[in-house]
Amino acid sequence: DLLVIGGGSGGLACAKEAAQFGRKVAVLDYVEPSPQGTKWGLGGTCVNVGCIPKKLMHQAALLRGALKDAQHYGWNITQPVHHTWSVMAQAVQNYVKSLNWGHRVQLQDKKVKYFNMKGSFSDAHTIRGLTKAGKETIVTAENIVIATGGRPKYPTHIAGALEYGITSDDLFWLKESPGKTLTPFVFNVSLECAGFLTGIGLDTTVMMRSIPLRGFDQQMASLVTEHMESYGTKFLKRCFPTKVEKLKGNRLQVTWKNTDLGTEETNCFDTVMWAVGRAPDVKTLNLDAVGVKTNSETGKIIVDASEATSVPHIYAIGDITEGRPELTPTAIAAGKLLARRLFGQSSELMDYDNVPTTVFTPLEYGCVGLSEEAAVQCYGADNIEVYHAYYKPLEFTVAERDATQCYIKMVCLREREQRILGLHFIGPNAGEVIQGFALGIKCGATYPQLMKTVGIHPTCAEEITKLHITKRSGLDATVTGC
């Protein structure tokens, strides 16, 4: 009844939900090895080369901070402490493998057929599956869902980029430490990776041509990168690489242009990790054969509000779809709702508004709703009110940690009701803080309602319920006292 191409967050959720309705469901999943030869099991990007290993390595880096703090709290640890990449990597990789296994068991339990094959369209209801060994299987289905996700792009116009660089696909599976690392370009992936690499003690440099975290609130993005700089990550601003060469002894020499000074500079690194964005995995699907339309610029599959493509009975969800957030939870939700509409007599469509997210940089940034720029553009600066505060987490006091970039900002409509348009939080556990507020925003929360909510003391999140200084007032927004 349903064939899902792609066994990632969206694909698996859709397949399992459809199976609940007693349908005959199959999933095709195949991982084309990266240029460096890295491959992995069932589960998709999130599980294998995304959210999961990223958060675990971020945790390893945060624990460095905990070790430093611990001394202030009375624990006697002899400094310096050392980090061994292979211990961490193996622990993370083992956990990921257990998830691969868990997914296979779940599919089996729910009677979903799993094919470790690369799929391509023969016609609108027929898929040709190819195993690694080249064995072919034809699968036909009433409905097909494309959920093949994306893979990191390489800046192939830069000499040496493909041969000598790695991407996030490889970083989490490295058996040996990446050593002195350069991460050119600044999508959240590169900032998060640069953050934890610095945290575990590696010499890390981020190179950016223009602005960090494009699409995110830029004031918050600067605070995040400012913190990373004070934390030890090196930044090469307004620079872009022009070539990568291999030196004797496996080191890499990178040449770049500094657009401010108009000069050309070089330096040596052990690893260059590209994070220039992700490309949708559509090339081998043979979409032309069935006429599934894609966006000419991005290559992503065009879908309507019900996740339908231009071809009847063919749907698409997750990172592969045009105009959707590239997030695991939205793919999962979209997949489940699609299955319910197809087989469960539901008509509920996916709501992509006010999706909360978190960037897991050393000082985390969680947000939901509009950035300040987007709100100004949408409503006009006179029609919005921005409440903000600089606060200090209690745990930072005894630990003597710098809280300069711990900051909260709430963007509201100025008119009487004062509906909340966007909430931004930088600080520890940002994801935990923002999640509940995202629920409130889903209910149309207003500033007065938030002010009626009593805070939990002592936490960082309570500072959100205490916001009262506006940007417009020009007053000092530093929180003082208890």
Added chain:
Amino acid sequence: QEAAKYEKKVMVLDFVTPTPLGNSWGLGGTCVNVGCIPKKLMHQAALLGQALQDSRKFGWQFSEEVKHNWMTMTESVQNHIGSLNWGYRVALREKKITYENAYGEFVGPHTVKATNKRGVEKLYTAERFLIATGERPRYLGIPGDKEYCISSDDLFSLPYCPGKTLVVGASYVALECAGFLAGIGLDVTVMVRSILLRGFDQDIANKIGEYMEGHGINFIREFVPIKIEEGTPGVLKVTSKSTKGNEIIEGEYNTVLLAIGRDACTRKIGLDKVGVIINGKTGKIPVNDEEQTNVPYIYAIGDILQDKLELTPVAIQAGRLLVRRLYAGATTKCDYVNVPTTVFTPLEYGACGYSEEAAVEKFGEENIEVYHSHFWPLEWTVPSRDNNKCYAKIICNIQDHERVIGFHVLGPNAGEVTQGFAAAMKCGITKEQLDSTIGIHPVCAE
């Protein structure tokens, strides 16, 4: 501080009666000196002990044996508290609020006598008065309790490591203290008369107790101490009796920490001289929904209020709103419904709204739906820690669009998780709205 904004002539009298062991502290009240603040900091010290163990699994290497030094921690904590005391004094001065470190008591209508440390008395009159004297720990009333036992009033500045400790009580104070003392490596026993965390969701309370037991904290249930005396030199001998029969047990501990409840500081402040009614049994002051006592010019807020919550943010909110009503023509009253709270036990517990028992009682079991889940924080997977111990449940009112009327989460950073859900409950969130909200991945709150 709020009243001063409206250019009112304001005075604050603050005085700390020393504990039976002679301990005292500065301006700021319970939360700052002997409550939330030092508690959370010591809880953090305990959490860091756990983090140290986890970090090895994440690739960190350091000395094999790691020990905790009580004095280092206590000194850091006390330094921070000192800075807060100082901060308050500066804030009061800047706002031109008169502050006196003196014990205040009513001597007649509109008149208070302030007695300082040296016994010097002064009289003050005011148009209005606000009583916010809070509470102090209760003692058992048994032989040896005041001579040998400490309370939370003493613990956070104890000039020596408490060592092998007996915590008497099952309040959140008892469990939080037992939790962090064990977390820094001490041998801890908790003596419980009947149930844990009275007033909280009992299903969750039991899970908290189970977790603590599983992590090395001993529990002696259904016993109460009847005598405390000196045992072998440097050690206290505690004799206890069963609540269910005649069994007597004895135990030896370096420290006995009493955490059996708190009593309102209302009985010795001359309230009878001005006719303010207090609850004879509890000492708490009944007020109307504008925090006014039965005497129109006398108000009360905070822990001393009858039938209200003993929480810092509630007291702060009530105080501010009261002043705005008095001097700024505002009408907003303090909203005591759906006030979130968090218990900072080793496994933290965040809650907002009805417990399951209270919901069943109020709405009937057939009219509520409880959704629940165990979960394993991602950060605990690599160190293979406590799989399936974390837990979350929401209680929905079926007759009202499945509105969420109770939220409970047991897991790390419970306070951070709960705060936003409390805001959502304030907006009347339903199960459907909750389901349509996208999760942030990967976090516990999702």
